[in-house]
Amino acid sequence: MANETVFTYGAPQLKFGPGAADEIGYDLARLGARRALVVTDPGVAATGAPQRVADAMKAYDVTATVFDGVQVEPTDESLRRAVAYARDTGPYDAFVAVGGGSSIDTAKAVDLLTTNEGDLADYLNPPVGAGRAPARPLLPLVAVPTTTGTGAESTTVCVLDVLELKVKTGISHPALRPALAVVDPDLTVSQPAEVTASSGMDIVCHALESYTARPYDAFERKAPERRVPYCGANPISDMWSERALALVARSLRAAVRDGGDRRARGDMALAATFAGLGFGNAGVHVPHANAYPIAGRVRGFRPSGYPGDGPLVPHGMAVSLTAPEAFRFTFEACPERHVRAAELLAPGMERPDDPSEHLPRALLALMRDIGVPDGVGAVGYTEADVPDLVAGTMKQQRLLAIAPRQVTEDDVAGIFVRSLRLW
Amino acid sequence: MANETVFTYGAPQLKFGPGAADEIGYDLARLGARRALVVTDPGVAATGAPQRVADAMKAYDVTATVFDGVQVEPTDESLRRAVAYARDTGPYDAFVAVGGGSSIDTAKAVDLLTTNEGDLADYLNPPVGAGRAPARPLLPLVAVPTTTGTGAESTTVCVLDVLELKVKTGISHPALRPALAVVDPDLTVSQPAEVTASSGMDIVCHALESYTARPYDAFERKAPERRVPYCGANPISDMWSERALALVARSLRAAVRDGGDRRARGDMALAATFAGLGFGNAGVHVPHANAYPIAGRVRGFRPSGYPGDGPLVPHGMAVSLTAPEAFRFTFEACPERHVRAAELLAPGMERPDDPSEHLPRALLALMRDIGVPDGVGAVGYTEADVPDLVAGTMKQQRLLAIAPRQVTEDDVAGIFVRSLRLW
Structure with a gap:
C-alpha cells in the first residue's frame, strides 16, 4: 500500500x-x-x-x-x-x-x-x-x-x-x-461545577484521543475526493492537543473548585477551543466510540448540576468513564505519546515503573479530584449490559478507524468490564 | 486606559x-x-x-x-x-x-x-x-x-x-x-541554497517578532470596527511561533546544506506555514520595519542564487541583517520570551552570563552557518546611509506599533549603526 x-x-x-x-x-x-x-x-x-x-x-x-x-x-x-x-x-x-x-x-x-x-x-x-x-x-x-x-x-x-x-x-x-x-469566557462563568467537570473531561479526551490517533501517514493514500474531515494525528493537531493538555493541567481543578476563578475559566475556554481545533481535524477514537452507548442506553442515572429531570449521562462524563482503560489498551501502539500526554496532564506526578500505567493514573487522579463517578458501574451499568454496550461501540466504525490499533469486540468488552469500577 | x-x-x-x-x-x-x-x-x-x-x-x-x-x-x-x-x-x-x-x-x-x-x-x-x-x-x-x-x-x-x-x-x-x-514541500526542492537561507531567516524573524510582539492585552481596548489584522502576541500566535522555531532549529542548516534532504525540506515548509499562521495574526515589528529601507534603497548588491540581474537584497536577508541588534534592543520589554526563543532556536547552545546576549548569539551563529552576509555594510550601506535608512524605517509605523517597547529614531539609528558589521 x-x-x-x-x-x-x-x-x-x-x-x-x-x-x-x-x-x-x-x-x-x-x-x-x-x-x-x-x-x-x-x-x-x-x-x-x-x-x-x-x-x-x-x-x-x-x-x-x-x-x-x-x-x-x-x-x-x-x-x-x-x-x-x-x-x-x-x-x-x-x-x-x-x-x-x-x-x-x-x-x-x-x-x-x-x-x-x-x-x-x-x-x-x-x-x-x-x-x-x-x-x-x-x-x-x-x-x-x-x-x-x-x-x-x-x-x-x-x-x-x-x-x-x-x-x-x-x-x-x-x-x-x-x-x-x-x-467569550464570561459566558461560561455560570456553568455549574458538575458541568465544568464533565465538559472538562471531554476536553481532556479530545486532546488525548487526537494525540494518540492513528497518524495520517499510517493510512492508505487517498484520492482527494475520498479524504475525510478526520485525517488522523498530524503535526498541527499534535500542537493543539499538547497545549490543551497543559492548560487543563493548570486550570481544570481550579475551575471546578471555584467557578468564579476567571483565569481558570479563561484557560478552560482556551483549552476547549484548542482541543476542538485539534480533534476537529485529527479525530477521536475509543473513548468517544464507547460514549455513544453509555449515553444512549442510560436508564436511571441523573447527575446533579444539569437542567431537566430525565435520565442522563452527560457526554463528557460518558467519554471519560472508559478513558483510563482505553489508553491502557492503546498504549502499545505509541508508548512515547501516551507518556508525553501523561507528563503534560500531570506535570508533577511520580512516574510509575510501568510506563503504560502513567496516563491511566494521571487520568484517574484528575477524575477523582473533580468528582467524576467511579466507573461505568456508577452510572448504572452492570456486567450484564456489556454485550449491548459493545454492540453500540462497534457501530462507531468511523471513530474506531482512527484508533492507533485494531479494535475487536473482545477488546471493547474487556475495556468495559475493567471500567465498571475505576478505583 | x-x-x-x-x-x-x-x-x-x-x-x-x-x-x-x-x-x-x-x-x-x-x-x-x-x-x-x-x-x-x-x-x-x-x-x-x-x-x-x-x-x-x-x-x-x-x-x-x-x-x-x-x-x-x-x-x-x-x-x-x-x-x-x-x-x-x-x-x-x-x-x-x-x-x-x-x-x-x-x-x-x-x-x-x-x-x-x-x-x-x-x-x-x-x-x-x-x-x-x-x-x-x-x-x-x-x-x-x-x-x-x-x-x-x-x-x-x-x-x-x-x-x-x-x-x-x-x-x-x-x-x-x-x-x-x-x-507541497516537493515544490521547494529546486530552491537554491541561498534562497533557502534568506527565506529561512524570514521564517525565523516572523516567529521571533510575533513571539516578542507587544501582547494583545497591552493595547487599548478597541471597538470591533477598529481591530486590525495584526493584534499583537497572543496564546495562539505564541504556539505557532514556538513550534516554528523548533522546526527551524532542527532543519534550516540541513536544508541549506543539502536541498535534496526531504525531511529538512518538509520541516522548513511546515515551519514557514506555522510562522505565517503566527505572524499573520500577531504581526511583526522592528526587523521587518528595517527591511523596507534596506531592500528599497539597495544600490549595487546582488546575491547569488536569485534570478534576474538587477540589484537586490532579498526580503529574508534584509529582515535578518538587523535582527540580532533589534532583539538586543527589545530584550528588556520581555526578557523571558527572548530567552525562551533563544533556547528553542539553539537548543544545545551554552547560556551566556548576560541573558540579553542569548538570542543575538543564537541568531548570529545561525546566520554565519547558513551564509547570511556580515551585516548591513556587507550589502552596500555605510554609516552615511543611516539617516536615510532610519527615515525609511520610521515610515513603517503600522509595524513599529507592534514592537514591545517604544521605538525612537535614535533607537533605530543605533540598531543600524551596530548592524553595519555583525561579527
Whole structure:
C-alpha cells in the first residue's frame, strides 16, 4: 500500500476573550448579514445570554430572532422542528448558535436544510442516510460556545439520535464548519461545577484521543475526493492537543473548585477551543466510540448540576468513564505519546515503573479530584449490559478507524468490564 | 486606559504534504470554480510547476490559464498589468497563486480588483491610498507557496512599491486572506541554497517578532470596527511561533546544506506555514520595519542564487541583517520570551552570563552557518546611509506599533549603526 502523504487542516476564524460575544453584530455585518437567527436551548436561554447577544447586534443594524427550542442531545425530530421554525420565520442570512454542542449542531442542520434541497435523511451518514453532499453554499454560521468542552464550534459534524432507529449518527461535511467561533469566557462563568467537570473531561479526551490517533501517514493514500474531515494525528493537531493538555493541567481543578476563578475559566475556554481545533481535524477514537452507548442506553442515572429531570449521562462524563482503560489498551501502539500526554496532564506526578500505567493514573487522579463517578458501574451499568454496550461501540466504525490499533469486540468488552469500577 | 481583552485569529484552510499541489483541481471544484487563473512569476514558471498545477486541474474539469508576468517585489505598475491581463482574458471564478510572496500578493490584488470597483489606489493603506474596504466578496484564492518563507499564504496583506512616490505600502483587509493554502514541500526542492537561507531567516524573524510582539492585552481596548489584522502576541500566535522555531532549529542548516534532504525540506515548509499562521495574526515589528529601507534603497548588491540581474537584497536577508541588534534592543520589554526563543532556536547552545546576549548569539551563529552576509555594510550601506535608512524605517509605523517597547529614531539609528558589521 502507498502511504498517505497529505493532511488537511480546517478551522473557523476565531474571536476570543471576555466581551467578544458583544461584538457579533459587527462580525455578522462584515459577513453581509442583516437578519440573523439565534439558536439556543431553554437552559441557556434562561441565563439571558442569547437575548443579550441578539440585542447587542442592533448596534450594527442586524436584527435577530431567538429560537430557544434546541433539544439537549438533538434528535431527528428536534432538528426538524428547528428547521421548520427557521423556514416559517425566515428567510435569514446568517445563523448564530449560543450554547453547547447541541445548539451548535442544531444550527448546522438548520443552516444546511434552509440553504439546500431535500430532507434531513438525505444528508445523514450512510448507512442510516444517503450521505448527500450539499449542492449549494451554506450561510455564515457563528458559533458561541457557552460550555467549555464540546469543540462543536470547530468541527464539521452534527450529531443526532434517529429516534425510530434508536441510533446515534451524524451529518459530516466540511461545509458544516462554522465560519466564526466567538469564545467569550464570561459566558461560561455560570456553568455549574458538575458541568465544568464533565465538559472538562471531554476536553481532556479530545486532546488525548487526537494525540494518540492513528497518524495520517499510517493510512492508505487517498484520492482527494475520498479524504475525510478526520485525517488522523498530524503535526498541527499534535500542537493543539499538547497545549490543551497543559492548560487543563493548570486550570481544570481550579475551575471546578471555584467557578468564579476567571483565569481558570479563561484557560478552560482556551483549552476547549484548542482541543476542538485539534480533534476537529485529527479525530477521536475509543473513548468517544464507547460514549455513544453509555449515553444512549442510560436508564436511571441523573447527575446533579444539569437542567431537566430525565435520565442522563452527560457526554463528557460518558467519554471519560472508559478513558483510563482505553489508553491502557492503546498504549502499545505509541508508548512515547501516551507518556508525553501523561507528563503534560500531570506535570508533577511520580512516574510509575510501568510506563503504560502513567496516563491511566494521571487520568484517574484528575477524575477523582473533580468528582467524576467511579466507573461505568456508577452510572448504572452492570456486567450484564456489556454485550449491548459493545454492540453500540462497534457501530462507531468511523471513530474506531482512527484508533492507533485494531479494535475487536473482545477488546471493547474487556475495556468495559475493567471500567465498571475505576478505583 | 481600558486594556484589550479580545484577540482574533484567522487562517486559510490548509492542505499540506508531498503531492498536495496535484489535487488543486479537486479543491477548486469543491469551491465551485470551473475556470481558474494561475498567477506566477517567470522564474517559477521556468521550473514548470505552475503549468503542471494547471494541467492537473483538468482531471476535475477545471480549465486554467497561466499568467507568468508577476514581478518579483511587485509595484503598482506590475499589479495593474496583472489585473488588466485578468480582465482581458477573464472572467475567472478562482485564482491560484504559485510562487513566492510576490505571486501570492499579486493574486490578492487581481482578486480584489476583478471583483470590486475602483482603482488600486483606492484600496492602498492611508496616507498613500484611500484605504477603501472591498464592498463585494472576493473569489476563492488558492495560494501555493514555492518559497519556504514569506507566509503570504496566511496573511491579509498585499505589499507593493508605488513607483512614483518611491514608497513601499500595501493593501490590508481580511478579505485578502487566501481561502486555501496548499503547501507541497516537493515544490521547494529546486530552491537554491541561498534562497533557502534568506527565506529561512524570514521564517525565523516572523516567529521571533510575533513571539516578542507587544501582547494583545497591552493595547487599548478597541471597538470591533477598529481591530486590525495584526493584534499583537497572543496564546495562539505564541504556539505557532514556538513550534516554528523548533522546526527551524532542527532543519534550516540541513536544508541549506543539502536541498535534496526531504525531511529538512518538509520541516522548513511546515515551519514557514506555522510562522505565517503566527505572524499573520500577531504581526511583526522592528526587523521587518528595517527591511523596507534596506531592500528599497539597495544600490549595487546582488546575491547569488536569485534570478534576474538587477540589484537586490532579498526580503529574508534584509529582515535578518538587523535582527540580532533589534532583539538586543527589545530584550528588556520581555526578557523571558527572548530567552525562551533563544533556547528553542539553539537548543544545545551554552547560556551566556548576560541573558540579553542569548538570542543575538543564537541568531548570529545561525546566520554565519547558513551564509547570511556580515551585516548591513556587507550589502552596500555605510554609516552615511543611516539617516536615510532610519527615515525609511520610521515610515513603517503600522509595524513599529507592534514592537514591545517604544521605538525612537535614535533607537533605530543605533540598531543600524551596530548592524553595519555583525561579527
